[in-house]
Amino acid sequence: MPAYFGDTKIQNAFIGSTESVKKLSLRKISTDMKPIVSIIMGSTSDLPVLEKAAQFFDEMEIPFEMNALSAHRTPQEVETFAREAQGRGIKVIIAAAGMAAALPGVIAANTTLPVIGVPVKGMLDGLDAMLSIIQMPPGIPVATVGVNGALNAAILAAEMLALGDSGIAAKVSAYKENLKNKITKANAELKEVHYNFKTN
Numbered sequence: 001m002p003a004y005f006g007d008t009k010i011q012n013a014f015i016g017s018t019e020s021v022k023k024l025s026l027r028k029i030s031t032d033m034k035p036i037v038s039i040i041m042g043s044t045s046d047l048p049v050l051e052k053a054a055q056f057f058d059e060m061e062i063p064f065e066m067n068a069l070s071a072h073r074t075p076q077e078v079e080t081f082a083r084e085a086q087g088r089g090i091k092v093i094i095a096a097a098g099m100a101a102a103l104p105g106v107i108a109a110n111t112t113l114p115v116i117g118v119p120v121k122g123m124l125d126g127l128d129a130m131l132s133i134i135q136m137p138p139g140i141p142v143a144t145v146g147v148n149g150a151l152n153a154a155i156l157a158a159e160m161l162a163l164g165d166s167g168i169a170a171k172v173s174a175y176k177e178n179l180k181n182k183i184t185k186a187n188a189e190l191k192e193v194h195y196n197f198k199t200n
């Protein structure tokens, strides 16, 4: 097992120390579930962005793992992770990084699993990370979501998993149905907003 996996060693993989990581380390890390999604972030400073994805997988009851690996600071470990992910049962990888965000592309270069890239807003409003992730050369695609778009990355991952899992398909479908209800409710509320020249 690589050094960056397992509940006792997970903290070693995190670069730096943030409040979010301290919170994470206090929670019980479940070892009896086998992850099918891997969330990789370039640094624990990206964790606040990735929390939306984690919450979505909790809601969908999809087992996932979270680790920090950096294409620049731990290049060897990134390659090992990417090469071994499929063999460990991972089906989709979500990779997030800011600045010169090579992480999703380097992972995609070392696996045939689908990789979803999340550009993290750090410098330049996240445009630097977005262009680094989206502009992959032909042959090595990374499905890139918007800046800080971790929730969309998680929904897209669930949609991929839903192709082969009717339970996940039903949950994703219910989630999307709920989004419709939100707009229906918003329109009912807008009906109660009055202006002199508003006709509906």
Ligand code: AIR
Pocket (backbone or CB within 6 Å): 015, 016, 041, 042, 043, 044, 045, 046, 070, 071, 072, 073, 096, 097, 098, 099, 100, 101, 102, 120, 122
């Ligand atoms: N990063 C880390 N290694 C390579 C890159 N591109 C990114 C992280 C984070 C930013 O650099 O994904 O968004 C700053 O990292 P840190 O650890 O200094 O906070």
